[in-house]
Every structure is written in structure tokens, then in C-alpha cells.
Amino acid sequence: MHATPLPADTRTAGDRAGQVLHEVFGYGEFRGLQRAIVEHTIVGGDALVLMPTGGGKSLCYQIPAIVRHRADQGVAIVVSPLIALMHDQVGALEEAGVHAAFLNSTLELADAVRIEREMMGGRLVLLYAAPERIATPRMLEQLDSLHERGLLSMFAIDEAHCVSQWGHDFREDYLKLSVLAERYPGVPRIALTATADALTRADIVLRLALEKARVFVSSFDRPNIRYAVVAKDKAREQLLGFIRDEHAGEAGIVYCQSRKKVDETAAWLNDQGVTALPYHAGLEANVRQRHQDRFLREDGIVMVATIAFGMGIDKPDVRFVAHLDLPKNIEGYYQETGRAGRDGLPADAWMAYGLADVVNQRRMIDESPAGDEFKRNQRGKLDALLALAEAHDCRRVRLLSYFGEASQPCGPGQNACDNCRTPPATWNATEAARMALSCVYRIEQQSGHHFGAGHLIDVLRGKPTVKVAQHGHARLSTFGVGAAIEEVQWRSVIRQLVALGHLASEGEYGTLALTASSREVLRGEVALLLREASAPTPRLRGAKRRGGAAAGGGGATGKPPPRPLDAEGLARFAALKAWRAEVARAHNLPAYVVFHDATLAEMADARPASLDELAGISGVGAKKLDAYGDDILRVLASTLGV
Ligand code: ADP
Ligand code: ZN
Numbered sequence: 001m002h003a004t005p006l007p008a009d010t011r012t013a014g015d016r017a018g019q020v021l022h023e024v025f026g027y028g029e030f031r032g033l034q035r036a037i038v039e040h041t042i043v044g045g046d047a048l049v050l051m052p053t054g055g056g057k058s059l060c061y062q063i064p065a066i067v068r069h070r071a072d073q074g075v076a077i078v079v080s081p082l083i084a085l086m087h088d089q090v091g092a093l094e095e096a097g098v099h100a101a102f103l104n105s106t107l108e109l110a111d112a113v114r115i116e117r118e119m120m121g122g123r124l125v126l127l128y129a130a131p132e133r134i135a136t137p138r139m140l141e142q143l144d145s146l147h148e149r150g151l152l153s154m155f156a157i158d159e160a161h162c163v164s165q166w167g168h169d170f171r172e173d174y175l176k177l178s179v180l181a182e183r184y185p186g187v188p189r190i191a192l193t194a195t196a197d198a199l200t201r202a203d204i205v206l207r208l209a210l211e212k213a214r215v216f217v218s219s220f221d222r223p224n225i226r227y228a229v230v231a232k233d234k235a236r237e238q239l240l241g242f243i244r245d246e247h248a249g250e251a252g253i254v255y256c257q258s259r260k261k262v263d264e265t266a267a268w269l270n271d272q273g274v275t276a277l278p279y280h281a282g283l284e285a286n287v288r289q290r291h292q293d294r295f296l297r298e299d300g301i302v303m304v305a306t307i308a309f310g311m312g313i314d315k316p317d318v319r320f321v322a323h324l325d326l327p328k329n330i331e332g333y334y335q336e337t338g339r340a341g342r343d344g345l346p347a348d349a350w351m352a353y354g355l356a357d358v359v360n361q362r363r364m365i366d367e368s369p370a371g372d373e374f375k376r377n378q379r380g381k382l383d384a385l386l387a388l389a390e391a392h393d394c395r396r397v398r399l400l401s402y403f404g405e406a407s408q409p410c411g412p413g414q415n416a417c418d419n420c421r422t423p424p425a426t427w428n429a430t431e432a433a434r435m436a437l438s439c440v441y442r443i444e445q446q447s448g449h450h451f452g453a454g455h456l457i458d459v460l461r462g463k464p465t466v467k468v469a470q471h472g473h474a475r476l477s478t479f480g481v482g483a484a485i486e487e488v489q490w491r492s493v494i495r496q497l498v499a500l501g502h503l504a505s506e507g508e509y510g511t512l513a514l515t516a517s518s519r520e521v522l523r524g525e526v527a528l529l530l531r532e533a534s535a536p537t538p539r540l541r542g543a544k545r546r547g548g549a550a551a552g553g554g555g556a557t558g559k560p561p562p563r564p565l566d567a568e569g570l571a572r573f574a575a576l577k578a579w580r581a582e583v584a585r586a587h588n589l590p591a592y593v594v595f596h597d598a599t600l601a602e603m604a605d606a607r608p609a610s611l612d613e614l615a616g617i618s619g620v621g622a623k624k625l626d627a628y629g630d631d632i633l634r635v636l637a638s639t640l641g642v
Helices: 010-025 034-042 059-070 082-094 109-120 137-148 172-183 198-206 237-246 259-272 284-297 331-339 356-369 372-390 395-402 430-447 451-461 466-471 487-500 516-521 567-587 597-606 609-613 622-638
Strands: 047-050 076-077 100-103 126-129 153-159 190-192 214-217 225-231 252-255 276-278 300-303 320-323 348-351 427-429 501-505 511-514 529-531
Touching: 010 059, 010 430, 010 597, 034 047, 034 059, 034 214, 034 348, 047 059, 047 198, 059 076, 059 153, 059 190, 082 100, 082 284, 100 109, 100 237, 109 137, 109 190, 109 466, 137 153, 137 172, 137 395, 172 198, 172 487, 190 198, 190 567, 225 395, 237 252, 237 320, 237 597, 252 276, 259 300, 259 348, 276 284, 284 300, 320 331, 331 372, 356 487, 356 501, 372 395, 372 487, 430 466, 430 511, 430 516, 451 466, 487 501, 487 529, 567 597, 567 622, 609 622
Parallel strands: 047 190, 047 214, 076 126, 076 153, 100 126, 153 190, 225 348, 252 300, 252 320, 276 300, 320 348
Antiparallel strands: 427 529, 501 511
16 A cells, blocks of 8 residues: 655545545544644644543544554554453454554463554554553563664554542553653654643643643533432432433432442342442453443443443433432533533533531541642532532533633523523522521530531430430520421531531541631621522423434534434334344444444434445444445345334
């Protein structure tokens, strides 16, 4: 094959990249900053790419690797932290007709030898390896040899935030990657991540010697994700209702804080007829791997997991991410919820949240062995998340503004957040708050110690419980002052007071005590406009198209939402999915690697009758057209009459 010389200017590079996008991946247009990034990288520039999950980072290095390979530049080395996912990443490229491979400890010796030979011959377009592998003497020698022969095309460093000690995914081995800049100064490097605040970003630049790299920062909005936070009240049942109403039979992730809760929740969901699997660091490695494989390969599995699960999971059709416990901070929340809807189709980020969450998170910070400054930092981050959970305005705007991005409220679209869809009722809770705080004060005065929220509410509502009698709290002047306010409302007021810092929760039982700012509330210096608790959480149903599938992948670009399929379209879609499942099984790959749901849905809708027409569907590249085109047309033809 004749090599096409490397483009000298970015425009030619961009045109060449556009051809590859179309021919290899079957996509019509670049998304967001993709074009600028690939142009820059193809002509040899270094880059640091910040793009949200689902933004399309992979193409940012895969396309330059392909263009540069065609220009005789040899092999692109992709550093990826997760050995368990390399097989599928490489499988997806091979499906698209791109010669790629991985080197890791799971390979049989014979396979490793074969792949090394392919690499050393410069025949591979991309080689995936974990950072610990890259830094071995053997690998460095091989890279030296490639480099000397002009066959070391570029480096891509995925999940680059792992290099930072500030990030929560720090990997010691990533530090070794500084060797790449020292040893191969002329070889372009592109580092990519979906999570990098200013501190982490500076760390990446420093540790990977990317001072000269151009930094590409994308919008972090995920327009196809709907955010919703509900007040916890039997959270498991709420979760089950949410899954049954909105996502029956669809894939999702449920995050819990503890391993025990993961196990219990998964078992309980199974009892209720939802196929759920547990995932946490306490499970045997082979069990974890099996559960991950099933989640990736089977349709409609719910993964119940601790935060140990998720990094690098590129399953595009995760339709919801649910939190049964409050994450630690907004970074975590954003990263975890970001795993929903990578395919650009509507997806939900749902969280149940209550007073106990605030109490737990505060306690975990207080009891951690970390230094004071670190704790102060953690508390600040938790407060920002609490403000998001308690917000009565647009959650998307709050989320983005936390990352320094100005934005507009969701608007009326079907992907609007809960607060934009149904603005929550608020009420002036200043008086109620004063009642609660002065009641805490009187209880302490009388009894010399603090009590939890349940007892406080009983006193406020004038309930003659055993505990009230025991402590003589019926004699307090605040006994029964709040009888006119419902218990749910009181719970919500107290939760919000704790979240706002006007009440402190202490110790294992979350007993309540006054804080420095309580005084201002007591004196009536702060007006409190709080969310009303009685307004039931609006059902999401109705906002969603049923059927689960829709034509045309909108992508993360905010294109118009796809059209729903009619009954015949759904039948064709089902037939295509059945066909895809067979192919995926035969190739030992997840179904989405063969074709995305969005691509199948577009086929089902457009009913292409020829290979030419089929080639026009987004996601159908040349290799897949060649390999599968006739089969697809046959499947479509055979379901025409239904
Ligand atoms: P990230 O790594 O940033 O989370 P991916 O690279 O996995 O995102 O891309 C997310 C999904 O979007 C993938 O399924 C990918 O095929 C698809 N995608 C990426 N770029 C485009 C594009 N320009 N047009 C259509 N689909 C795209
Ligand atoms: Zn909104």
C-alpha cells in the first residue's frame, strides 16, 4: 500500500481526518472540539484534552493514529489503565477494520509474541498497554527501536487524571510516564481525561511534561442526561419504582456507599424481578470480572456497585445511574452520573437523598485521620454537593457552574432536570427554623445533652412519646409549638438546616446541636426559603418516549431528539438486535461494539434497501458495511411485512 504523506497544514489534516471519520467509523460529522483536536495532533502537536464522558475522546486519538499510520508513521501507543477493558477496546477497532492490539498479562505467550512482531513491523495502527507495562525495560527497548526506524507514531494517554495525586483515581504507575517526554521528545503526545479541576490539570501538565501542549476544554454539559434528586423515604422502594416506571429491562448502575449495602440491594432487586449484579472491591477478582462482562455483554443488567466500579466502562447504552447514597462531592457525582447515556440518547441521573446521608458524610470526614486542611477542603466540597441536592433552581446550571462553566437553565425539553420540569414549591420557613433551633437549645439546656431529629420532631409536634415522658420534655416551652407542621415537612426542614450548616449533626446517632450560624437564624437575621417536602416527586413518566429505542443518535451535541419508532419499526429493531446478539456472541464482544442501539434504531426507521443506502446510516463504516451489509438487508427484508 502506498503511503499518503503526512499533511503539512491543519486544514489538509482536518480533511483527511474527516474522510477517516466517515469511511472507518461511518459518522457524518465531528462533535464539538474533535476536529480541532485531531487536526492539531495529526500534524504533530501535543494536546491535553478535557472532555466529558461520552464526549467522544477515543476518536481524538484513534483518528490521528489512523491518518498518521497511513502516512507511514507507524504505531500509536495508547496508555490505558484498565487491562480488563482492553480486549473490548481493541475488538471495537478491529470491527471497524483498524488493526489494533493490546499487550498485557492476560495474553498467552504465543499471542504476545505475535503481537510484538506486528508492533515491531510497524503494522499495528494502535497498541494498547497499561502504564506499568510501558515503563518496563523490554517495552522501552522496543519503543526505542520503533523510534529509531521512524515507526513510533504518537502516544495517547487515556484517563490522564490518574497521574495526579489530587484525583481520586491516582495510580503510582502513571508517574512513570514522564519517561515518554524525556526519551521520545519529538513524538506527539495527547493526554485525555473527563475529570480535571484546575489543580489536577496543572498536575497532569507537570507530571507528563505537557507544558507546550495545547489545552482543549470542552463544555461539560451532558444535554441528554436528566438530573433528579428525590427526598429519601424508603429508598429501595423508591429505586424500584423508578426502575420499573422508567427503565424496565434497561441497563443501569446503582451506586451505594458500602459493600454490605451493595450486596443487600442487589439481592433485593433480584427478588423483585430486576436482574441485578453486585460489584465491589470485596468480591473475588474473577467474580468482579464475570459481573462486569455480563453487564457489558448482556442486555438490561443493573449493576449495583461501590465507586470501585465504572472507570473506563464505555458501554454506551447505560440508561440510568442511580445513587442510593450521597457521593462525597460534585466531582464524584458528575463522574458517576456521566456513565449514563454515552450514546447521546436520553438517560437519567437519579439520586435519593436524606438527612442520614448528610450525617454520614460529615461523620466520615470528621473521623478520617486526614489533616485539618484536607478536612476543611472535604467539608467545602460536601457543602457544594449538598447545595446541589437542596437546590430549587436548575441543577444543570449548578453542576456546570461548579466546574466554572456558565450556562442556561434546561428549558422545557424532555431532558430537563427535575427542578426545571416541575419547579418545586418553596415556602418561607424562617419561623419554622427558629422553632426548631430554639427547641434544640431548650432541650440541651434542660437535659444537658443532644438528641436526634426524630425526638426533636416529636417535641416540636407535641407527641407524648415514652422518650418525651422520660426526659420531661413535655414541660419545655417549645413542646408542641410546631404541631401545625407535618412530620415530613419537619424532616425536610431539619435536613435542610443541617445541609445549610445552621444545625450540626454529631456522632454515630447524628444528634443535633446548634452552630455558630444558628444564632443568626434564631435572631431572624436570615430568611429561609426552603423546598416544600409535601410536593410529591414528579413522576418522570410521560416525559419519556416508550420503547427504549429511537432513531438516529443525537449524540452529545444536543441535536434534536430522535423520533420514536412505530410498531413495525420496533419489530425491525428487535430483529436487528437479535441478529446483533448472535454476531456479538460469535465474536466474543459486547453487542454495542458491533453496532450501537442508535445505529440499529436508525436502520429500523430508515429501512435502507441497498448497500448504498445502508452506508448512509450513522455508525456504518466501510468495513462493517462489507462484513454485515448483506445480512442486515436480509434481516430488514424479512421483517418488512410485520
Ligand atoms: P468518551 O471516551 O469521551 O467517554 P467515547 O470515545 O467512548 O467517549 O465516545 C462516546 C460515544 O460517542 C461512542 O460510542 C462513539 O462511537 C460516539 N461518537 C464519538 N464521536 C462521534 C461523532 N463524531 N459522531 C457520532 N458518534 C460519535
Ligand atoms: Zn434544569
